[in-house]
Amino acid sequence: MRWFWLTFFIVCPIAAVVFCVIAPGMDWWFPSEAGSPLGERIDSLFNLILYIVTGTFIGTQIALVYVLWKSSKKDDERAWFSHGSHNLEVIWTIVPAGILLFIALYQMDVWAEYRVVSKFPKEARKAPVAEVMARQFEWRIRYPEPGRILQIQQQPTDLYAVNELIVPAAKPVMIYLKTQDVQHSFFLPELRVKQDAVPGQIIPVWFEATEPGEYVLVCAELCGWGHYKMGARVVALAEEQFEAAMEELAEEQSDDGFADAGDSDDE
Amino acid sequence: MSVAHSVSHDAHGDAHGHGHEQSFISKYVFSTDHKVIGIQFLVTTLLMLMVGGALALGVRWQLAFPWESMPLVGRLLFSGEGGQISPEFYTMLFTMHATVMIFLVIIPILAGAFGNFLIPLMIGADDMAFPVLNMLSYWFMWPAIFCFFASFFSAGNGAAAGWTSYPVLSALPQAAPASGMAQNWWLVGVTLVGVSSMMGSVNYMTTIINMRAPGMTLFRMPLTIWAMFITAILQAFALPVLTAAGFMLVADRLLGTCFFIPAGLVVNNADPTVGGGQPLLWQHLFWFYSHPAVYIMLLPAMGMVSDMLANAARKPLFGYKPMVYSMAAIAGLGFIVWGHHMFTSGMNPALGMTFMTSTMMIALPSAIKTFNWIGTIWGGKIEFNTVTLNSVAFVSMFVVGGLSGIFMAAVPVDIYIHDTYFIVAHFHYVLFGATLFGLFGAIFFWYPKMFGRKMNEGLGKAHFFFTFLGANGTFFPMHLLGVAGMPRRYADPYLHPYLEHFLPMNQFMTYSAILMGCAQFLLLFNFAYSMFYGEKVGRNPWKANGLEWTAPSPPGHGNFDVLPVCYRGPYEYSSPLVEEDFLLQTEYLSPPDKAEPVKEPEHA
Ligand code: HEM
Ligand SMILES: [Cu+2]
Ligand SMILES: [Cu+2]
Numbered sequence: 001m002r003w004f005w006l007t008f009f010i011v012c013p014i015a016a017v018v019f020c021v022i023a024p025g026m027d028w029w030f031p032s033e034a035g036s037p038l039g040e041r042i043d044s045l046f047n048l049i050l051y052i053v054t055g056t057f058i059g060t061q062i063a064l065v066y067v068l069w070k071s072s073k074k075d076d077e078r079a080w081f082s083h084g085s086h087n088l089e090v091i092w093t094i095v096p097a098g099i100l101l102f103i104a105l106y107q108m109d110v111w112a113e114y115r116v117v118s119k120f121p122k123e124a125r126k127a128p129v130a131e132v133m134a135r136q137f138e139w140r141i142r143y144p145e146p147g148r149i150l151q152i153q154q155q156p157t158d159l160y161a162v163n164e165l166i167v168p169a170a171k172p173v174m175i176y177l178k179t180q181d182v183q184h185s186f187f188l189p190e191l192r193v194k195q196d197a198v199p200g201q202i203i204p205v206w207f208e209a210t211e212p213g214e215y216v217l218v219c220a221e222l223c224g225w226g227h228y229k230m231g232a233r234v235v236a237l238a239e240e241q242f243e244a245a246m247e248e249l250a251e252e253q254s255d256d257g258f259a260d261a262g263d264s265d266d267e
Numbered sequence: 268m269s270v271a272h273s274v275s276h277d278a279h280g281d282a283h284g285h286g287h288e289q290s291f292i293s294k295y296v297f298s299t300d301h302k303v304i305g306i307q308f309l310v311t312t313l314l315m316l317m318v319g320g321a322l323a324l325g326v327r328w329q330l331a332f333p334w335e336s337m338p339l340v341g342r343l344l345f346s347g348e349g350g351q352i353s354p355e356f357y358t359m360l361f362t363m364h365a366t367v368m369i370f371l372v373i374i375p376i377l378a379g380a381f382g383n384f385l386i387p388l389m390i391g392a393d394d395m396a397f398p399v400l401n402m403l404s405y406w407f408m409w410p411a412i413f414c415f416f417a418s419f420f421s422a423g424n425g426a427a428a429g430w431t432s433y434p435v436l437s438a439l440p441q442a443a444p445a446s447g448m449a450q451n452w453w454l455v456g457v458t459l460v461g462v463s464s465m466m467g468s469v470n471y472m473t474t475i476i477n478m479r480a481p482g483m484t485l486f487r488m489p490l491t492i493w494a495m496f497i498t499a500i501l502q503a504f505a506l507p508v509l510t511a512a513g514f515m516l517v518a519d520r521l522l523g524t525c526f527f528i529p530a531g532l533v534v535n536n537a538d539p540t541v542g543g544g545q546p547l548l549w550q551h552l553f554w555f556y557s558h559p560a561v562y563i564m565l566l567p568a569m570g571m572v573s574d575m576l577a578n579a580a581r582k583p584l585f586g587y588k589p590m591v592y593s594m595a596a597i598a599g600l601g602f603i604v605w606g607h608h609m610f611t612s613g614m615n616p617a618l619g620m621t622f623m624t625s626t627m628m629i630a631l632p633s634a635i636k637t638f639n640w641i642g643t644i645w646g647g648k649i650e651f652n653t654v655t656l657n658s659v660a661f662v663s664m665f666v667v668g669g670l671s672g673i674f675m676a677a678v679p680v681d682i683y684i685h686d687t688y689f690i691v692a693h694f695h696y697v698l699f700g701a702t703l704f705g706l707f708g709a710i711f712f713w714y715p716k717m718f719g720r721k722m723n724e725g726l727g728k729a730h731f732f733f734t735f736l737g738a739n740g741t742f743f744p745m746h747l748l749g750v751a752g753m754p755r756r757y758a759d760p761y762l763h764p765y766l767e768h769f770l771p772m773n774q775f776m777t778y779s780a781i782l783m784g785c786a787q788f789l790l791l792f793n794f795a796y797s798m799f800y801g802e803k804v805g806r807n808p809w810k811a812n813g814l815e816w817t818a819p820s821p822p823g824h825g826n827f828d829v830l831p832v833c834y835r836g837p838y839e840y841s842s843p844l845v846e847e848d849f850l851l852q853t854e855y856l857s858p859p860d861k862a863e864p865v866k867e868p869e870h871a
Pocket of ligand 2: 228230
C-alpha cells in the first residue's frame with residue numbers, strides 16, 4: 001500500500017503539470033495572443049507568475065512526497081524528536097516575502113497605466129469614442145456625430161448602435177462605461193480588458209486594438225438570468241474605414257426614408 | 268425538521284451511559300451538552316453537504332449538457348420545465364449551491380461541529396461556558412435552514428443574485444423578477460446563520476479564555492484550539508458588518524430605503540429609481556465580512572490538520588510558535604485585504620495597489636504554514652491510514668489554491684481572470700481541496716472519541732481515493748477555462764464561439780463531479796455503519812497526547828472522570844523521556860520535564 005499512495009501523491013501533481021504544458025497546444029489556453037499592447041504586458045506578468053508558481057508547486061509537491069517516502073519506511077526507528085528549526089523558519093519567511101513583494105511591486109506600472117485616468121494616453125483621454133451603456137441584456141452604444149466630441153449628456157445628434165462597438169484600430173481609444181440598470185462588466189477577453197459597469201457611475205476605460213478585426217465583448221458580472229447571453233463585439237477598423245463607418249452610421253440614422261430629404265433628426 | 272430530529276438521535280444512539288438521569292428530549296434533542304450539540308451539528312451539516320452537492324451536480328449538468336433534460340431526476344425536480352434547466356433556474360442553482368455550502372456546511376461544520384465537540388475536551392473543561400447559549404446556537408440553524416429552503420421553493424425561482432448578492436440586482440425586485448420573495452428569505456436566512464455563529468463565537472472565546480484546565484497555558488494549547496479561538500475572534504468582529512449590511516439590503520427591498528440604489532436607474536422598464544445610494548458600499552461591507560469569512564472556513568481545518576499530522580508522523584509539530592503566529596497574522600491581515608475582490612469594481616485605483624500588496628502579504632503566513640506541515644512529516648514515522656491520506660491531501664491541495672491566489676492578487680492579471688473560472692478553481696481548491704479534506708480527516712480522527720468505535724479503514728481509503736481523483740478532475744481544468752476567459756455564472760458559455768470547444772472538457776469535469784458525488788455515499792455509509800459495527804476502541808486509539816484522549820470514548824456528561832492537569836505541550840511525540848512514542852499532556856513525570864521543552868534541533 002505504501003508504494004501505491006506514494007505513487008498516487010506524485011502522479012497527480014505530475015498529471016497537473018502535464019495538463020498545463022499541453023494546454024496551449026490543445027487550444028486550452030488564452031483565447032488568442034493578446035490583441036493590445038497593455039494586454040501583452042498583462043500576459044507577460046501572468047507568465048512571470050506562472051513560472052514562479054510552477055516552480056513552487058513542483059518544489060513543494062516533491063518535498064511533500066519525499067518526506068512521506070522517507071518517513072514511511074522507518075521500521076523500528078523512532079521519529080526524529082525535533083520541535084523545528086529557527087533558521088529554517090527565518091529562511092522560509094524571508095525568501096517568500098521577498099518574492100511576493102517583488103511580484104506586487106512589479107505589477108504597479110501596468111495597473112497604473114490601465115486604471116489611473118491621469119496616466120491614460122492623452123489622445124484617448126481627449127476624445128472618448130463612445131459611451132457604452134449596459135442593460136439587461138445588451139450593450140447600447142452611443143457615438144458622437146462625426147466631427148463632434150462625446151458629451152456626458154445625450155445630444156440630439158448622437159448616433160446609436162446595439163451590441164457592436166466600432167473603434168479605430170492601432171490607437172488608444174477611451175470609452176465611457178455605464179449601466180442603465182444593474183451591475184455588469186465590460187469584458188474583452190482578447191484585449192485583456194475588464195471593467196465593471198457600476199450603477200450610478202460613469203467609468204472611463206481605455207484600450208487599444210493593435211490590429212483591425214473583430215473582438216468578443218461579453219459580460220463578466222452576474223446581471224440576471226440572461227447574463228450568459230450578453231455577447232457582443234468590438235470592431236476595430238483602420239482609421240479611414242472607421243471614419244467612413246461613422247459617416248455611414250450618421251447617414252443611416254438621419255435617413256427618414258424619403259429619397260430626397262436628408263435633414264431630419266435621428267429617430 | 269422531523270428528519271433531522273430522528274437522524275440526530277440515531278447519531279448518538281450509543282453516546283449515553285454516563286451522566287444523570289435526563290429525559291430523552293433534554294438529553295438528545297434540546298441538549299446543552301457540548302458533545303451532543305457538536306454531533307447534532309455534524310450530522311446536520313453532513314446532510315446539508317449532500318444537498319449542496321446535489322445542487323452542484325445540477326450546475327454541472329447544465330455545463331456539460333446545456334439545455335438537455337436531466338435523466339431520471341430532472342422531471343422530479345423541475346417538472347414545470349420538462350426536466351430542463353432554465354437560465355433562471357440555473358442562476359438559482361449556483362446561488363443556492365454556494366449558500367448551502369458556505370453557510371450551512373463549511374462554517375457550521377468547522378466551528379459548530381468540531382469547535383463544539385473539541386474545545387472543552389481539548390482544554391480540559393467539563394462543558395462550554397454557556398451551555399444554553401450553545402444549544403440555541405444549534406437551534407438557530409433550523410430557522411436559517413428553513414429560510415433558505417423557503418427561498419428555494421418560493422414562487423418563481425429562488426434567490427438568484429449569487430452568494431455575493433450584489434445590489435442593484437439583489438436590491439430591486441424588478442431586476443430579477445423571478446426571485447421576489449426568495450431574496451428576502453435568503454437575506455433573513457443569512458442573518459439567522461449569523462446569529463447562530465455569533466452565539467458560538469462568544470461561547471468559544473469565553474470558554475477558551477476562562478475554562479482551561481490547570482497547567483493548560485496558552486502556548487500549551489493544541490493548534491486546533493488556537494485555530495478555533497482565532498476563528499471565533501474573526502467571526503465576532505466581522506459578522507456584525509454583514510448583519511448590518513443585510514438589514515440595509517432588506518430595508519432597500521422592503522421599506523423603500525436606498526442605501527445601495529443610485530438615482531435614475533431604469534430597471535426592466537419600471538420607473539426610474541429615486542436613489543441616492545451606492546452599490547459599491549455593499550461590496551465593501553460584504554467583503555469586509557466575507558474575506559475574513561474565507562479564513563473562518565479554513566483556519567479550524569488548518570488547526571485540526573496540524574494536530575493530525577503531528578500524530579500521524581509521531582513527531583512534534585514543526586515550529587509550533589511560528590504556526591500560531593502565522594495563524595494570527597492571517598487573521599489580522601484578513602481584515603485589510605477585502606478589496607482584492609473588487610479590483611475591477613471601479614473603486615479608486617490607488618486602493619487596487621494597496622490591496623494587492625496586503626494580499627500578497629497574506630500569502631506569506633500561508634506559505635509558512637505549508638512549509639511547517641512538510642517539516643512535521645520530515646523525519647517522522649508515518650503510516651498511510653485514512654487520517655494521514657486526507658491530511659496530506661489537505662496540504663497538497665492547499666498549495667494549489669494558495670498559489671492560484673497569487674495570480675489573482677496581482678491586479679493587472681486579475682483584470683483578465685477576475686470573474687472567470689480561474690476564481691472558481693481557486694476557491695474550490697482552498698475550500699474543497701483544503702478544508703473539506705481536512706474535515707474528512709478530522710471525522711475519521713475524532714470519530715472514535717465521539718462514538719467509541721473506529722470508522723472502517725477500507726471504506727475510508729476508497730472514499731479518499733475517489734474523492735481526491737474526482738475533486739482534481741473537476742476543479743483542476745477550471746484553471747484552464749479561466750485562462751481561456753470563460754466567465755463564471757454562465758448558463759450557456761458555448762453561445763460564444765471562443766468557448767465552443769470547451770464542451771468536451773466540461774463534460775469530463777461533470778463526470779468527475781458525479782464520481783466525487785457518488786463517493787460521498789461511502790462516507791455517509793461508513794459514518795452510519797461504524798456507529799454500530801465499527802471496531803470498538805479504548806480511550807486513546809491513536810496514541811495521541813491531547814487531553815481529550817484521557818476521557819472515556821465516548822465521554823460521559825462532564826467529560827473527565829478526574830479533573831485533568833496539563834504538564835506540557837500537546838506534541839511531545841517520540842520524546843526521549845519515555846518509552847512509548849507519545850507522552851500525554853496529563854502525564855506527570857518525575858523529575859518533571861522542562862515546562863516548555865525548547866530543544867535545539869540537531870541539524871538544519
Ligand atoms: C494564499 C492566500 C490567498 C490569496 C493570495 C487569495 C487571493 C484571492 C483573490 C485576489 C481573490 C479575488 C479574485 C477575484 O475575484 O478576482 C480571491 C477570491 C476568493 N478566495 Fe482567495 N486567496 C487566498 C486564500 C484563500 C483561502 C485560504 C480561501 C478559503 C478558505 C480563499 C477563498 C476565496 C474565495 C471563496 C474567493 C472567491 C469569492 C467569490 O468571488 O465568490 N482564498 N482570493
Ligand atoms: Cu452580466
Ligand atoms: Cu478574499
